Amino acid sequence: MRINNLSRRNFLNLVGAAGGPTAIYQTSLAMGVMPETGKPARLDLKRVDGQKKSVLVLGAGISGLTVAYELERAGYKVTVLEASKRIGGRNLTLRHGDEIDELGQKQVCEFDDDPKIYFNAGPARIPGHHRRVLQYCKTLKVPLQIKTNFSRPAYTHDTDHFGGEPVRVSKYVADARGFLSELLYKAVDKNTFDERLSGEEIEKLREFVKNYGDLKADGTYQGTIRGGIKSGGMVKPAELYEPMELQALLDSNFWRSGLASSENPDWGDPLMEITGGMDGIVKAFVSAINSNIVTNAQVQSIRNTTDGVKVEYHHRGKREQLEADWCFNSIPSHFIPAIPNNFADDYIAGLSAIDRGNFFKIGFQMKSRFWEEEGIYGGITNTSQRINQIWYPSTDIHSEKGVVLGAYAFYAQSEFFEKMTPAERLTFAADCGERVHPGYKSQIEAGVSVPWGRMNHMMGCGVRWSDEARAKYWDRLRQPEGRHYMIGDQISYHSSWQEGAFASAEFALMDMDQRERAADAATEAAR
Amino acid sequence: MRVGVLKSLMKMMMFTMLLASGHGAAGKDKSIPPEDLVYCTVCHGVNLMGNALLKAPRLSGMASWNVKYQLQSFRNRWRGVHEYDLAGLEMMPMAMSLTEKQVDDAAAFVASTRSPAPPKTIKGNVVQGKMLYQGCMACHGSEGQGNEALRGSPLAGLNDWYVKQQIENYQNDLRGISADDIYGAQMRAASKVLTDQQDILDVVSYIATLKQVTQ
8 A cells, every 4th residue: 555645736647647648639639630530532633634734842752742643643744843952851761871961960871781770760650540641651552560659668767766767667557557546446435426426336436447457356556467577477476566656656757748648649559660661652652753853953932923833943053943833832831931932921921930840869770689688679768868768669679780769859859959969969868878778878889860950951840830820820821822832741730740741732732623623614614 | 047046145135134133133143052052041041031930140242251250250169159049059060060161152152142131020219229329330330331350240231130139149148258259259248238128129220221232
């Protein structure tokens, strides 16, 4: 019996921890995420063969490639202009010899030249409800595999709690449930629920919480096999862990962050990843797209004309110009005001109201798969340190080496790493890892750091829309400006997810298609 | 024959276009940055017109000596070192990565760029500002044209929000703090003459009225 001096506030905290999923579900619902996650809209674009219709796509990331792929199939002449030398945008898988084009701090990936050794520096996870990503993977025959995201044998680690020692997620979760269940079991007959529950219901509720928290027959929580086996369990009887102190659990922070994360639809197991690296979808697009994708083509101006869009760009030391009937623009919103244009003031004001985000990742090539020796096969350890997370690969089990995500930081946390040199970042993250896995540092053979807020032609990732900006400009930016559409995850409720990019492209394509059809109908009527 | 006529016609057209995009023709700059300086345009925008969203100031037409001096200030770690100077910190590694030749190239490139005068975003009392500006003239010039001998940056043509930010950076000791940054230290002391926020708004909005003269 370890529940002593439990304050009301702490109880509420605990309830909050258990209430996470519901809260998250409701938040998702309010954000308009859930109803859209059913069947993807089937794009049924009107064919325009022989009509010499043309399209300019700015940016060869996921949304731009989607538009190019769909419209060339509908008979449009498509040209894609990409400012950087690389196709894929933030979909970036790093392998041996790849360049990391950070402003002023270029790095070269020094991983082994081995197809198993790669790091997804951008998107790395696909949940089952991201129907569009999955649909394109299916259509383009891009192989997928399961990616373990939430792993009970992984750790929660807090330098200020549990003596700074990593605690298995399984133990933490089991104890949190056990304590909560015991409290509820005891509260049931204290007249608390009299008005709501009948005697029979009270009994059922007690049975429920006994199972939920794995309580003893008398309704006390004394630890559970769900928290992991300390020793034995095969030819000797299993010895279980003692429950931790309730106060220690409440003082820790994991219930605030990682505990319920797997119950968010975006992070709910089983997740998927593309076999061989997330850029498999980019490669598949590139081989499926026949249109011209021009790299090293930096846009210099974008102007709506009476019946199209005119774009100037630099390419191979020359100034070029293209005109098309439509333009789909995935250039990061924070660059647009610094590209000459003739957009309306409120359109520019809207683009300026989106907050540029920044994410940061580190990948380490490890000499051996030491985490497997600790019974960890994939999933994430959460730590209170600035690296936030350590991810373990869930594929190529028992192969010689592996790539571990050594840091994943967001927004202000990301700035902390951005200020460092690449070498300093790796050293810092190695020290953090050492506190979770003694010997971690000595396992590192090579590392890469990717600060999206400093990457060439990106300077950001994971835009944020304030409620105010959303209320004022969301509809405006979703709608076209003349014959120009802004697209990309930036124009979605799912920024920094590929599904947001796909959904945005799909929405713009359907809007354009309606306008094409309406124009046809008008021409027909005029005849 | 026909080809020849076409060619000379095209030449004439090119010439006319060049005239149209000549010095001072705001927004008509068709110059192409050297490949290794495209980086500058990522944050500072097309023709270095400035991008407030990235806190990257307009640099178009900036005197080459000042471009060099500012880059050198970053390289000397006079600028872009304080933990609160986020925009400066963003710039710093870029300046550090340049070779001496690239610094020279950047100076020439920046000086050659043209873009429309920056939009006015700060409202202050221009008349008050003009009076306050008397104290800035010695180093920054009567028309904000700058003073190379005293390393007084040209101010005409800079974004008003950027001028304000830099005054505040000096006032808050984010800039001009290194022992060997003599001119920076002078400016830091000078910035403290502007005792209230309104003074800053006034002087900044006056500076925004000064017309940039490019070479």
